Amino acid sequence: MKKISFVLLVAVLTLTVSYGQKKIVNLPDLPGYVTLKCDFHLHTVFSDGNVWPTIRVGEAVRDGLDAIAITDHLEYMPHKDYIPADHNAAWKIAQNTAKEYNLILVHGTEITRSMPPGHLNALFIEDANLLAVDSVWNVFEAAIKQGAFLLWNHPGWKSQQPDGIPRMYDIHHRLIKNGWLHGIEFFNSSEYYPLVMTFCKTHNLAVIANSDNHGVISESYPSSKYTHRPMTLVFAKERTHDALKEAMFARRTLAYFNDMIAGMEEYAKPFFHQCITVGKPYLENDKNLYFEITNHFDIPFTLVNGPAGAPATINIAANGVTRVVLSKKVTAPLIYDVKNVITGENEVLRAELKY
């Protein structure tokens, strides 16, 4: 039969990114490092997601990210009746678009097993198809051989831990002993797991925040509940794929979601102080002095447990100037708990306002 041929004049734009400009997510750098905003956990039609890979690039650019990884499930492919398995497909498809839009695209995949060990992302890999093997330990080995950063996803996910409490099983300890586990998600989608802070401190792992999105990002974030998508802030020597990788293995991260920051005090403390400027008093009368806290960045901060006589709570607006009226009777240093900067399982940052 004659081959069907058509003269097509179709030039439909298939890239929704074409009309989007990159938003600036306004967060400070740390001295010596540039702050990269990243989402290392995303799905597409190539596993159980509902969008084409280029959509993930477009979303990331509009949301002001510097890097993403598409991490389709290796072992869960509900669309396989329509789409044959190629675990590198999403990465291959998204690659050129990422380059054109100056987005760092990390090659990744999600190892999807029952608990233990649960789900883990292998990031910075070279060929996901080589990871489609039976024994989970063999998968880990193959990933590490490719230089992977192994990330334990949603360790307290109720489908795998019905009480919502993350637990380290023997296999996790073996991974750690081998130096094969590098990070854990503290924030996943809209959940978070306080215990992850202890795991990360004990075993020197990176604290991570990812969206794990399956649908359309803009239908989930921002919303009436969430001010922005989850992001891992990575403090890299420069804005390149390799510098990002170096920083990840060096555990220079903070997890950022819904106006909360979580991570090691080593990064959280300077990050907070880079955000705010405390002005000199601009007015003084018999009883009070007045000063302003300026926050040029996108994170608001809630300060609580101030010293006796000082305001008990100070709400520092994002991109705003906050006025503080302070009684002259207060002589103690203005040390507060920064309620939304989490530095441990039951611990928040203590910070001093020096006016």
Next chain:
Amino acid sequence: MKKISFVLLVAVLTLTVSYGQKKIVNLPDLPGYVTLKCDFHLHTVFSDGNVWPTIRVGEAVRDGLDAIAITDHLEYMPHKDYIPADHNAAWKIAQNTAKEYNLILVHGTEITRSMPPGHLNALFIEDANLLAVDSVWNVFEAAIKQGAFLLWNHPGWKSQQPDGIPRMYDIHHRLIKNGWLHGIEFFNSSEYYPLVMTFCKTHNLAVIANSDNHGVISESYPSSKYTHRPMTLVFAKERTHDALKEAMFARRTLAYFNDMIAGMEEYAKPFFHQCITVGKPYLENDKNLYFEITNHFDIPFTLVNGPAGAPATINIAANGVTRVVLSKKVTAPLIYDVKNVITGENEVLRAELKY
């Protein structure tokens, strides 16, 4: 080799509709008919779109639509390296979700040829794969055999008509002569083609508005430019698939986009008068009388060219009450042009306000 098997605990929600409630698009019914809001032109990953078919259902439900058709290109499949051709796939995948969410899913496809005849949607078909034949006339014949409603898409699309002006070619006249052409898009995506009004009047065709969306609806509508997605309003005897089909073949439609209505005066006139209520004067003084126009619906109206002495322009807000101050010197009837209700190529609705 041993089959790879995993105990999966994956129960990921793959339906973004699950968290959405249906918005009410507040438009009046016409006497004897229910107004169905429809989008008959949508793409998915099964041609050159970027979303999985269930996403189209979720979007439609949230946007308050009653019916959609997914109309992937028959002849243009840029994802074919990854997704083998099955022109019924999107319809099969979306069907159950549509039922569960009480959305009417019309089986359709887009016949995608160079101009003439350009692109045409075949709606209410039974098997799209049977339409994948070479001769375009054979495609039409096969579609009509399945009972299709044939819709000419974006007749003034600049990729096919560089001057943007729709033209009827011989093949269109042959379709019309055979009674095979049933409607034309007046609005497509963000474009519109005034001349379509003349084509539809001359040849008794339905006036249609569709989004032709390839990406994510919520990234295009609403936006700072467009208040809502394009919809075809169909005046059906009841809210069922078959009543919708009957109404379409009977040409009982209006095209609705960006606060504009386009269609035959037969429907546009009663539609406008169902939207507004003109109150009796509530105040009168020596010079003026005051009355209110109440519009309980989602379309604002712009009335221009009022009679001498009356307000030249009246902006009737959507979901609002508009106050009119009328000089008592005005004795002429309050007949206005309703600027955003298009009833012809160069014609808008003339309507009288009876207070």
Next chain:
Amino acid sequence: MKKISFVLLVAVLTLTVSYGQKKIVNLPDLPGYVTLKCDFHLHTVFSDGNVWPTIRVGEAVRDGLDAIAITDHLEYMPHKDYIPADHNAAWKIAQNTAKEYNLILVHGTEITRSMPPGHLNALFIEDANLLAVDSVWNVFEAAIKQGAFLLWNHPGWKSQQPDGIPRMYDIHHRLIKNGWLHGIEFFNSSEYYPLVMTFCKTHNLAVIANSDNHGVISESYPSSKYTHRPMTLVFAKERTHDALKEAMFARRTLAYFNDMIAGMEEYAKPFFHQCITVGKPYLENDKNLYFEITNHFDIPFTLVNGPAGAPATINIAANGVTRVVLSKKVTAPLIYDVKNVITGENEVLRAELKY
């Protein structure tokens, strides 16, 4: 000295209402009655408010109210160094604007005393200056002589009741015994007092919601915390000043604030059922049936404590269609607590969904 005279060409618009259209607050009428939306407690520069009286008219029109009362304090006038006392001034100034904008303006004032009796509004009065007398009982007598509706404001206001719990003192009982007290604020500004429900039930008083606004309404409502300003819904025989007055004295009211309704079940129950329509099942399978609840109005409802096996909670969106999936095992009637319709101090409306 010669009188200064200038030829002025000033025609500055001093009415901010001029550019505003009336929004429709979409709430149902009750059988036999029209629902009037009212705010009976507002301040201006003529006591301790910060806006000129016409601003109150403009705000009310834009917010879709039918009636307001300006109720400046009789006894608290912090602006008196700049504005000499005339307790009728605000009413006189706002009157013509109200007429032109079809807003019912109720003549009122706020009797402002320490507790007991606290603050009371006298509404539907004729001359506020006659109420500027020393003995509070004489003020009440003078107000009643003018036909006033007496409304007890914010009975649990912490400046007057430090524990926030309203208390009836001897003077309140005397007022009630005389038939001189007609209503109590359940909602005031952003506060509410559950105990008021008991007072109103015991003594047959109208349940009221007012904004008590001193600044600019749009700076307080809507906000990230409050969806709309407090309103008293009055079920009147028609939309006139006198019908409003009759309905108030007949206690036909509901208090409405922040998506909550409070009042007697006699009005709350039919009001709820006027808001929603429960559809017939549109889909049924072995396990479940599916039906929709349509709410064409501006109040969402939260239904809790459903029967065993049925959804525990149903969130009925405002202006939306809510899908319910019901197990066929459920045979009990679908009776729920409507969490945001308050019918007693510790009581919410019980309502049945009949599909």
Next chain:
Amino acid sequence: MKKISFVLLVAVLTLTVSYGQKKIVNLPDLPGYVTLKCDFHLHTVFSDGNVWPTIRVGEAVRDGLDAIAITDHLEYMPHKDYIPADHNAAWKIAQNTAKEYNLILVHGTEITRSMPPGHLNALFIEDANLLAVDSVWNVFEAAIKQGAFLLWNHPGWKSQQPDGIPRMYDIHHRLIKNGWLHGIEFFNSSEYYPLVMTFCKTHNLAVIANSDNHGVISESYPSSKYTHRPMTLVFAKERTHDALKEAMFARRTLAYFNDMIAGMEEYAKPFFHQCITVGKPYLENDKNLYFEITNHFDIPFTLVNGPAGAPATINIAANGVTRVVLSKKVTAPLIYDVKNVITGENEVLRAELKY
């Protein structure tokens, strides 16, 4: 008769500013100067405005201004039946609030005459009551004696110039000759007058933008039409009243409204270049190179009339990163017209993008 006395427990907050935080209007400083955002034309109930003076302070703080002047009409007092004339009242009332909120309050008044000379604001005065004299020249003299900055308001206001075209009359020339006229409004409320650019260039006058607001700022700005209120940007040596005054007399201003900047190239050019950063190319292929323009500030820019082969238009988003794809065939420097930076009556800024 016995004096009426009440024990009041009224502690009502009369300051709407109390709950507001200062927004940061993100605009760059110029080398050596801090950019102060100012509105020098505002009305209150003390002439024909509709708000109490403290409201103006609260609005300004929330809107991120550094300085305002309240400029009630000297000769037009429609509220005088209720409020006796004291032309310093608004300033006296607002003063303490301004201090507490760190807002610079400039003492001012509006000289309100028919054209010529029309309306002029006297700013930085000491006693407005001394300006309430008959002869307009005497008013000017009295103002100058107090050290006033004289500002000609809305010179093309149609109530005084029916054709909307500003005209310099003899009295204006006399003012200029005396060195008594210091600035002219280019933007007033929502109007602007191109010819003012020529007047300011010819006579070395400051280019000014003011709101001239009579009602409530938040009801006018932002709106669907206007992105922000009009502001005069003043480049001062420091953020103090006296440094502001020095900068005004030195004519170091730009007028800023609705995403437009107007003023002398001397300030407009460095202001534009402080806003944007052009990155090095991040991608290059056979045909094109790709670079990004980063704009960390609140003003978008529209660049038009690019060199042949380069993008004709570049829209630089505010607070965003704009991607530019440039054909390698382009060898000319990338010089564009910055459409929304007005440097003359018929002239916009020419600027080069150096990547």
